Every structure is written in structure tokens, then in C-alpha cells.
Amino acid sequence: MSTHLILGGARSGKSLYAEKLAEQSGKTVIYIATAQVYDSEFGERVAHHRKQRPAHWPTVEKPFGLAATLREHAAAERCLIVDCLTLWLAQCICPDCAPPEGVDWQQEKRELLETLPTLPGEILLVSNEVGMGIVPLGEINRQFQDEQGRLNQAIAAIAPRVTFVAAGLPLTLKG
Numbered sequence: 001m002s003t004h005l006i007l008g009g010a011r012s013g014k015s016l017y018a019e020k021l022a023e024q025s026g027k028t029v030i031y032i033a034t035a036q037v038y039d040s041e042f043g044e045r046v047a048h049h050r051k052q053r054p055a056h057w058p059t060v061e062k063p064f065g066l067a068a069t070l071r072e073h074a075a076a077e078r079c080l081i082v083d084c085l086t087l088w089l090a091q092c093i094c095p096d097c098a099p100p101e102g103v104d105w106q107q108e109k110r111e112l113l114e115t116l117p118t119l120p121g122e123i124l125l126v127s128n129e130v131g132m133g134i135v136p137l138g139e140i141n142r143q144f145q146d147e148q149g150r151l152n153q154a155i156a157a158i159a160p161r162v163t164f165v166a167a168g169l170p171l172t173l174k175g
Contacts, residue, residue, distance in 0.1 A: 002122045004161040004175075006119050007129045007152060013168035018081050018124045025122050027079040031059045032069055034088035036097065049083070063091045064103050067111035074119040085127035085155075089148055094140065105147065113154055128150055129164065 003019065008014035022029045031053060036057045037043045050059070062069040066088055073080055082088075091097040092105040116123065133150045136142055161175030 002117050002121070002153070002161075003125065004123070004163065005125050005127060005152070005155050005159045005161040005163060006163050006170075008165035009129060009174075012165045013128050014128075014165040015049060015083050016052065016138045016166050016168070017170055018083065018126050021124055022057075022081050022122075023077045025079040027077055027122060029054075029057045029079045029081065029118070030073050031057050031172070032066075032073070032080055032113060033059055033061045033133070033149070034063050034066065034082065034109075036063045036091060038097075038102075038129055045079060054154055063088065063097075064100060064108070065113040066108065070112075070115055070119055070123065074121050074123065076120040079122040079124065081126065083126040086130070086152060089151060090144060093143060093147060107125045109147075109151060114160065116155070117158060119147070123156060127155070145163075163166070 002017075006014045006018050006021075008017075033046075033049075035042070035046055037046055060069060060073060066082065070080060070082070088108075089105070092099055092103055092108050128148065129152065136145055156174065159174070162173040164171045164173050166175050
């Protein structure tokens with residue numbers, strides 16, 4: 001397994017760092033985008049990300065069913081970028097994001113954790129570190145922060161490489 005978890009805050013440079021690693025891998029890159037666009041401002045953010053990555057990288061847009069998507073696209077000669085785990089989690093637990101009937105966050109998470117060690121090729125997982133601030137107000141916000149922290153810890157435990165990015169600078173945490 002060649003899984004690399006890349007953590008950082010918002011606008012820390014974590015996506016750009018993942019893209020740089022993908023480019024350097026020499027493998028065919030597939031970009032797995034987990035975001036759904038709900039408003040024009042967020043649409044502009046997504047467009048910015050699209051512009052900065054090479055046009056020849058195919059993009060697979062999958063807000064749910066991440067484990068199945070990884071199994072479908074992973075191959076020894078490929079590098080998959082998942083950007084990002086944070087939006088994937090939010091969409092799975094937030095009722096306003098209208099997850100499809102039957103989507104269960106704990107099942108999604110379990111399937112991902114079981115799938116990652118079995119995948120060929122290189123897998124770059126981008127995720128936000130959300131536990132460095134105060135405990136947020138509101139039940140859904142606290143649930144999100146708790147689940148994101150648990151997800152990051154679980155992936156970091158099984159990933160051979162973990163990097164934290166701040167101000168565009170990578171800091172190796174593991175590997």
C-alpha cells in the first residue's frame with residue numbers, strides 16, 4: 001500500500017502539495033473530487049482548483065461511495081488524489097447535503113479503512129486538520145470536528161506516510 005495522508009488547514013497548500021507529489025510520481029494521475037457545489041462562491045473555489053491542476057488529469061466527481069470509487073480506479077501504474085476527505089465526511093453526515101438513501105457515515109468510513117490497505121498504486125488523501133481550534137458551537141459542528149479527528153487518526157494509523165502542510169511548507173509526521 002502506498003497511501004499518503006496530507007493534512008493541513010484551509011488554504012494551507014495541502015492540495016497543491018498533493019498535486020506536486022502526483023506529478024513527481026511519474027504515474028497516470030486521476031483526481032477524485034468529493035465536493036458538491038451548493039453556491040456560487042464555492043463554485044469559484046472548485047473552479048480555482050480545476051485551473052491549477054493539469055488539464056490532462058481526468059477528474060472523477062464522487063461525493064459518496066469513496067471506497068468503491070477507489071477500488072474502481074486504483075491500479076499499479078496510477079496515482080489517485082482524493083480531494084478531500086473533509087468534504088466527503090461533511091456531505092455524509094450533514095442532512096442539508098442530502099446524502100442518498102442508505103448512506104451511513106460509519107459504514108462509509110469502515111469501507112474506506114478496509115479498502116485502503118488493499119489498493120495498488122499510489123493514493124494521496126487530502127484532509128483538513130480541524131482539531132487545532134476551539135470546540136465549535138452547535139451539535140452538527142461538534143459532530144463534524146469529532147468525526148474528522150477520528151477519521152484522520154484512523155487513516156494516519158494505517159498510512160505509511162503522513163504530512164502536515166502549513167503555509168505551503170510540508171512537515172513529515174510519518175514515513
